[in-house]
Amino acid sequence: MSIAEKISSSPDALQERFRRVRDDSLDLAAGVGPEDQMLQSMPDASPMKWHLAHTSWFFEVFLLEEFLPGYTPFDEGFRYLFNSYYQAVGAQYPRPQRGLISRPNAAEVTAYRHHVDSHVQRLLDSADDTTREKIERLIEIGCNHEQQHQELMLTDLLHGFAQNPLSPAYRPWRQAPLHAVRPLSYAAVEETQVMIGHAGEGFCFDNEYPRHKALLQRHGLADRLVTNAEWLEFMADGGYDTPALWLSDGWAARQAEGWTAPLYWRQDGEGWTSMTLSGRRPIELEAPVVHVSYYEADAFARWADRRLPTEMEWEAAARGVARSGNLRSSGLLRPAAAAGGAGLQQMFGDVWEWTQSAYLPYPGYKAAEGAIGEYNGKFMINQMVLRGGSCVTPDDHIRASYRNFFYPHQRWQFCGLRLAADAA
Amino acid sequence: MSIAEKISSSPDALQERFRRVRDDSLDLAAGVGPEDQMLQSMPDASPMKWHLAHTSWFFEVFLLEEFLPGYTPFDEGFRYLFNSYYQAVGAQYPRPQRGLISRPNAAEVTAYRHHVDSHVQRLLDSADDTTREKIERLIEIGCNHEQQHQELMLTDLLHGFAQNPLSPAYRPWRQAPLHAVRPLSYAAVEETQVMIGHAGEGFCFDNEYPRHKALLQRHGLADRLVTNAEWLEFMADGGYDTPALWLSDGWAARQAEGWTAPLYWRQDGEGWTSMTLSGRRPIELEAPVVHVSYYEADAFARWADRRLPTEMEWEAAARGVARSGNLRSSGLLRPAAAAGGAGLQQMFGDVWEWTQSAYLPYPGYKAAEGAIGEYNGKFMINQMVLRGGSCVTPDDHIRASYRNFFYPHQRWQFCGLRLAADAA
Amino acid sequence: MSIAEKISSSPDALQERFRRVRDDSLDLAAGVGPEDQMLQSMPDASPMKWHLAHTSWFFEVFLLEEFLPGYTPFDEGFRYLFNSYYQAVGAQYPRPQRGLISRPNAAEVTAYRHHVDSHVQRLLDSADDTTREKIERLIEIGCNHEQQHQELMLTDLLHGFAQNPLSPAYRPWRQAPLHAVRPLSYAAVEETQVMIGHAGEGFCFDNEYPRHKALLQRHGLADRLVTNAEWLEFMADGGYDTPALWLSDGWAARQAEGWTAPLYWRQDGEGWTSMTLSGRRPIELEAPVVHVSYYEADAFARWADRRLPTEMEWEAAARGVARSGNLRSSGLLRPAAAAGGAGLQQMFGDVWEWTQSAYLPYPGYKAAEGAIGEYNGKFMINQMVLRGGSCVTPDDHIRASYRNFFYPHQRWQFCGLRLAADAA
Amino acid sequence: MSIAEKISSSPDALQERFRRVRDDSLDLAAGVGPEDQMLQSMPDASPMKWHLAHTSWFFEVFLLEEFLPGYTPFDEGFRYLFNSYYQAVGAQYPRPQRGLISRPNAAEVTAYRHHVDSHVQRLLDSADDTTREKIERLIEIGCNHEQQHQELMLTDLLHGFAQNPLSPAYRPWRQAPLHAVRPLSYAAVEETQVMIGHAGEGFCFDNEYPRHKALLQRHGLADRLVTNAEWLEFMADGGYDTPALWLSDGWAARQAEGWTAPLYWRQDGEGWTSMTLSGRRPIELEAPVVHVSYYEADAFARWADRRLPTEMEWEAAARGVARSGNLRSSGLLRPAAAAGGAGLQQMFGDVWEWTQSAYLPYPGYKAAEGAIGEYNGKFMINQMVLRGGSCVTPDDHIRASYRNFFYPHQRWQFCGLRLAADAA
Numbered sequence A, B, C, D: 001m002s003i004a005e006k007i008s009s010s011p012d013a014l015q016e017r018f019r020r021v022r023d024d025s026l027d028l029a030a031g032v033g034p035e036d037q038m039l040q041s042m043p044d045a046s047p048m049k050w051h052l053a054h055t056s057w058f059f060e061v062f063l064l065e066e067f068l069p070g071y072t073p074f075d076e077g078f079r080y081l082f083n084s085y086y087q088a089v090g091a092q093y094p095r096p097q098r099g100l101i102s103r104p105n106a107a108e109v110t111a112y113r114h115h116v117d118s119h120v121q122r123l124l125d126s127a128d129d130t131t132r133e134k135i136e137r138l139i140e141i142g143c144n145h146e147q148q149h150q151e152l153m154l155t156d157l158l159h160g161f162a163q164n165p166l167s168p169a170y171r172p173w174r175q176a177p178l179h180a181v182r183p184l185s186y187a188a189v190e191e192t193q194v195m196i197g198h199a200g201e202g203f204c205f206d207n208e209y210p211r212h213k214a215l216l217q218r219h220g221l222a223d224r225l226v227t228n229a230e231w232l233e234f235m236a237d238g239g240y241d242t243p244a245l246w247l248s249d250g251w252a253a254r255q256a257e258g259w260t261a262p263l264y265w266r267q268d269g270e271g272w273t274s275m276t277l278s279g280r281r282p283i284e285l286e287a288p289v290v291h292v293s294y295y296e297a298d299a300f301a302r303w304a305d306r307r308l309p310t311e312m313e314w315e316a317a318a319r320g321v322a323r324s325g326n327l328r329s330s331g332l333l334r335p336a337a338a339a340g341g342a343g344l345q346q347m348f349g350d351v352w353e354w355t356q357s358a359y360l361p362y363p364g365y366k367a368a369e370g371a372i373g374e375y376n377g378k379f380m381i382n383q384m385v386l387r388g389g390s391c392v393t394p395d396d397h398i399r400a401s402y403r404n405f406f407y408p409h410q411r412w413q414f415c416g417l418r419l420a421a422d423a424a
C-alpha cells in the first residue's frame, strides 16, 4: 500500500506537472527577501527557505537516492537538516530551530532545487519500465507534498510578518468583488447511507482511503461560511467572555492566551483591523471570518444554537459542487464574500472549514510500510478535520475527499467555519 | 433536558440507595489516615478528603440550596473551595492546590457529610409532589456522581502512595483465583446497523444520549483483555523503542516522559514489580495489563497487527454480555486473569478499555441548561472513550452504554486494552 | 575545620540545651493537626512534619550512625526520605514532593524523634573522652540546625495557611504594645576599619568565619525599621508602577508575579489586610513592613533616596546593641512597632533585614570536609545577606555576626528593611 | 551625574573616533550574509542586524532627537523596534523576538546607519558651545556603547553559527603563535589598602565610579590564565561529576543542562573539538579555556584548591600591566597561549576573567537621571564581575577599571578564568 492511492497522469503530463509545481514554489518566493525567507515565528511554522529546501529533500531522499544509480546528494548535511519528521530516514534537525539555518542561504537553496530538478529529469529520461511506475507514483506524491508546503509558505510567512510592528506586505492589496451577503439558509439532508473516501480517477492521499459506507443523520448544512459581521455579533454578545459557550479545554486556551478576537485582529481606533498578506487592513464585514481555532468555531456554533458539520456531512454535500472557488489562483490571498446564487457557496476555497470530526483512520486504514508511511497516519490523534481548501490552496490540490487536520487550538492557518443544524 | 436521562427507582429505593452510596464513601475512607487523605500527587488527581467534601458539596449546591427552604450552608467558604469546575456556580479554588486544603480537616469533612445527609433526608421528608421528581432526579445524579468519585478516591490514592518510596498499602493483599489464560480468539461481526446509546430502564448520563443508529464495519473483537505476559513480549520486542509503532504525539510523550513500561512498573532485580493498592507486588503474568496510556495501547495494537475497537463495536458486543465481572465488590482492587469459558470475557470490570473513538457528542446531543449541563458536555474534545469499568468501579455503576473518557497520555486510571481485527 | 567554629557549653549545659531545643520543636507543633503538618505550598517550603523528621535525621546520620556502636536506624527508608541536600550522604527524595510524604504519619515521626533522643542520651552517657568533643560539637550544630528549622516551621506553615481561603490561624491574636513611631534618624559612622565575623565565646556557623578586617565607608544607619505606614506611602506614590525605581530583574519579577503590595497583603474593602500566624488581620501602620523581597526593599530605598546597608555596616553597628528584641519568645509571632528610646532600635528580632551585600565567602573561608561541609558553603551564590533575626527566631539563636541569606525574589520569610544613607 | 564620567578627546579627535567606530561595525559585518545577520539563537543573544540598528538608534534617540532642531526620525517604528531596555524611552519590542525582524532588511539598516551618521555630523558642525559639551559626552558614550555591541556581534554570531550542523565560519582560520605554557606561579600581594575605580584621563562608565578605598587581603594571583590542557585534567578527574566541587545552584545547572565540557566542545572521534569563529576546530591545549560559566570556573578553582580573585585584587594587579594583549585587532578572534616572559600574562584580552565579586554598586554610586541612567545601574544584582576584555574586545575599549558582568550560568561570552590563592 502506498500513501498515494491513485494516479492517472500520462508520463508527459507528469513531467509537465512536476515542472509547473516546482516553478510555482519559486514564483511564490519571488520578491521575498532572504531575511523574510528565514522567518520562523513559532515552532508550528517553518521558514519559507526551509519549505523550499525540504520539498527538494523529499524528491532527493525518496526518489533520487532510491532510484537514480550513483546519485550523490547535493550536500551530505541536508539529509539531517531538512528531514521534517521521518524517523525511518534518521534523526531530524530540531523543528523549533529551523529559523536558525542561515546557511545554506537562499541562493544555495535555489541551487539545491535546480540540482534536484535536473536529476529528477535525468531519472525520468533513463528509467526502465519496471521502475517507471514507482517513480511516477513518487513524483505525484512529491508534487502534492510540495503543494501542501506551498500553502504553508504563505501561511507561515503571514504569521512571521504579523510579529513585525511594521506590518510588511507580501503582495499588494487587490480589491475583491463586492457582494451583499444573503442570510444563511440550510440545505436539508435526510438520514442516508453514503460512500465516503476517494473514488475514481486522480491522486489522493492515503488518509482518504479506504472508501467506505457511512451513515448520515438527518441535518441541515449552511449554504455559506460564517462572516466577519456575524463574528462581530458574537463578540458584541460577549462570546469571548461566556464560559458556558466553550469547551473546557477551549476556555482554558482562551484564558491562557487572552483571546478576545480572531488571530491577527486588533482594535485600531473605532474599528478592527487584521493582518493580511497585503499588510494590516480593515476587517471586511462580508468576508468569511478566518484565523479562528476549533475552540472558537465551536463556541460560535453553540452561541448560534447550531453545530459544526461532520466531515462526512461535508463530503457528501461537496460531491455535488463544482471544484472551484476563491483558491490561490484568484490572487486575492484572503477569503472573500460569497457571490450568492443557488446552492452551496464557498465549499472550495476561502477558508478551511473546521468539522466536528476528530482526525482518525477510516475503517480498514493501514499506513504504508517504510518512511513514506509516516506521511499521514501517525498524526491521527488529537486533531480535528478541516475540509474544502482555502484562498492559499493551489487550485488543483483540493477535492471533496481531501482531509486536512489541525489541533483545536491552532489559528494560524486560514481556518473558518460553516454551520450545520440538527433536524428539528 | 437533564444530564440524567432515566430514573426508575421508587422513593424508598432511592433513599436506601442514597444512604448506601454515602456510606460506601466513608467505608472506602476507613483506615485511611488524615495525612493520606490530603495527598494530591499531580493536578489530575485530588485528595480523598476533597472527594469526600466535593460529593457533599454537589448535593448541597444542586439540591439543598435549590430546594430546601431556609437552608444555611455548612460553611460559606465551601461553595468556592469544593467547586470542581462549575463555572455557573462561580469561581473555583485552583485545582492543582487541592492538596493544600488542610482545613477543613478530616473530622470536619465528616461533620460536613453528616450535615448534608441529614438535610437531604429532611428535604425528602418534606418535599411536595411537584418538586419531588426534580429532587429524585438530582439525588440519582448525585449518587452516580459520588460513585464516579469513589473510583477516583482509589485511583488517586494509589497515585499518591506510589510517590512514597515506602510503598504504603491501602488494603492487604488478597490472592486472586488462578486461571491459565487461553489464546486470544476473535468474535466475528458482520457489517450491520445497530442502535447505540442508552435504552430502557435505569439511570444513564446525558452523554449516552441520544440513542441513534450507527453502522458497524465487518470486524473481529478479541474475547479477552491483553495480559501482562503479552505486554512483556511487546517490551522484549523493543515496543517502547520503535517509533514506527507509535503515533507522533505518542512518541513525543514517550520520549518526554521516558516511558519504558506501564505506569508503576519497576524492574526489581530480575523481575518486574508494580505498585498496587496493596503495596508493591510482582507482576502477575496472566492478569490484564493496566495503567497504560492510549498511546501505549495503540502502539501495542499496531505491533500486534491489530487495532483498538471503536466504542460502537464495543457497545454492540457488550449488549449480549452479563453485567458482572471483577468490579469493586470483588475486593481484589486489581485486574485479574480471565476465568475462561465461552464467549467474551472481562467485558465489565478489571480495566477500562481504550477504544479508538474520540469522545464526541452523539448526533443531536445537547447539554442541559445551567450548571448541571457542565457535567459532561464541555469535555467532548481531545479525549478518547474507554468502556467497561474497572476493578475499582462500583458494581452497579457500569453498563454497556457507559462512556468514560481520558486524555490519550493519561495512565493513572485503571486503563488497559482489548484488541480488534479488521476483516481479512 | 568544622562548620561550627566555637562551642563553650559544659556537658551538662549541652544536654539540657539538647533537651530544650528538641522539646521546643514539639511545642511549636502542639495543636497543629496532622493535615496542617503535611502542607507544602511551594518547593521552597517544607511541611512541618518534614522539618520534625529531618532535624532528627540530622542527629541520626551525623551523630548516631557515626559514633554509637551498633546503632540501627529507626527506618532504613528515612536516610533517603529526610535527606535535604547532602550529596555526600546520598540521593535525596525530591524536594518539591515533600508534601506527598503522608507516611510516616505524625505519630510515627514523633516516635522517630523519641527514638533519636533516647539514643543521643545513650551516646552521651557512654562516650569516652576522645569522642566526646566531636559529639558535643555535633550536638551543638544539630541544636542550631534544629532552631533554624524551627523558624522555617512557622514561616512555611504561614505560607501554607495563606493558600487556604479559610485563613486558618496558628495561634490566637495577641495585642502588641502600642508605640507611636518616631521619625527616622540616622546614626552617623565615619570611615573606619572594623573586624567582621564571629569573635569570642559561643557557637557560630562557619560562614561567620574567618574573622577579618573590613573597611567601612562614611555613612548613616537608620535607627529603626521601615514601617507599614511608610510602605503605604511608597505604594501610594506609584512605587510598584515605576520601573525607574527597580532593578531590571526586580521589575521583571514584579511584572511576572503581578506584585502590587507585600506578600500576603490584600485590599479588603477600604483597607489592607495581611495574613499572619493569627489569621488574616488589618495592617498595623506602626509595625515594620514584612514579607518583602530584596527587589522591593531595594526599590523602596531608591524611592526614599537612600540605600540598604551593607552587612558589614550592620554588623559593626549591632556589636554595640543588646541582643534582645521581638524574638520568638515574645509570643507575638509578628513584627511590632519600635519602642522608641535612645539608639538603634529593632536591630534584633522583628524582621530579617535585607542588606545590599551578596552572600559570598569571607576572605579565606573554606568549607569543612565531608557532608557537614555542605551546610553553608555551597549556597554562596545568587543570594543576598539578611541580618538580625525575626519575630520567629529563637531568642538564643541570633547574634551580631549571624548571616542569613535568601534569593532576592523570595518573600515568604519574615523579611523587611532598614535604610542607610551615603555620606552627604 | 552622567554614565560617562570622563572624556578628554578634542573635538576633532572625537569626530575621527566616531567615524572609526561606526566604520568598524560595518567592517565587522562585511561578508556576513543577510540571513546570517538575522540569527538570534537564544533570548540572551541578538541578531547582528539588530546590533547595527540599535547602536544607531542610540545616537538617534539620545543625541539627534534631543539636540538637532527639526530632526525627523528615519522611521517612526524604529523607536520601539530598536529600544533595548530603556523604560524611560518607552515600550520595547520583545527581546526574544529580535530574530523575527526581517524588515528592515540589511540594506535598509545600512541606510539607517548612514542617515544617522550624516545627521550626527550635521549636529557637530552646527552645535553652539553651550550644547557642545553635552553632545560630545553623548557621542563618547555612544561610541563606547557601540564597541560593546561590536563584541556582542561576534559573540552572538558564534552562538548562532554553533546551532548549525554545517558549522559555518565567520573568518578564515589563522595560525596563532606557538608558545609552550609554563607552570603557573602566583604573584604575592600583602594586605594593603588600594584605590579602586577609574582615575585620571579618559572615558569610563559610571559603574567604575566612585573611586574609593578598598582593603585587599594577603593573597597570590596566578600569572596566567587556566588552559585547555588543565581543563581536560579537571574533566578527566571527574570534575563534572563531583557535586562536592560545585555550588548548589551550579550543580543544578550542570544537571539540568547536561554540561560535561565547556560550551561548544564536542568529542569527535578521539579528541575534542570546539566551535570557533573559524568553524569547528580541534582544541588547542595551550590556549586558555573559554566559554565556561562562573559555576564551572568556581568548581575548577575548588578542584585546584584555589579560588577566583576578587575584582579588587584583579584591578589592583592590572594597574601595573600594559593595556595590551590578544584583543580584537590581533585578528585571531580566539584566545591564544600565553607568550611567557616576566610578570602577569594575559591580563588584557584572550578571555574575560570571572571574579568572585558580585556585580554591585561601588560605595556612593548613584545612577544618572533619565533614560541614560538605565545603562548600567539597574543590572547590579544576580551577576558576577568579569575583568580584562577578550579576543573580540576592541583594543581601546578595555582598561584596568572596566567592569563587565554576566549571570553565573552564562557561557556564550568569551569567558575564562585566572586562579588566586589565599595566603598560606
Ligand SMILES: [Fe+3]
Residues within 6 Å of the ligand: A054, A084, A145, A149
Ligand atoms: Fe513535508
Ligand SMILES: [Fe+3]
Residues within 6 Å of the ligand: B054, B084, B145, B149
Ligand atoms: Fe465531581
Ligand SMILES: [Fe+3]
Residues within 6 Å of the ligand: C054, C084, C145, C149
Ligand atoms: Fe536542614
Ligand SMILES: [Fe+3]
Residues within 6 Å of the ligand: D054, D084, D145, D149
Ligand atoms: Fe545597547
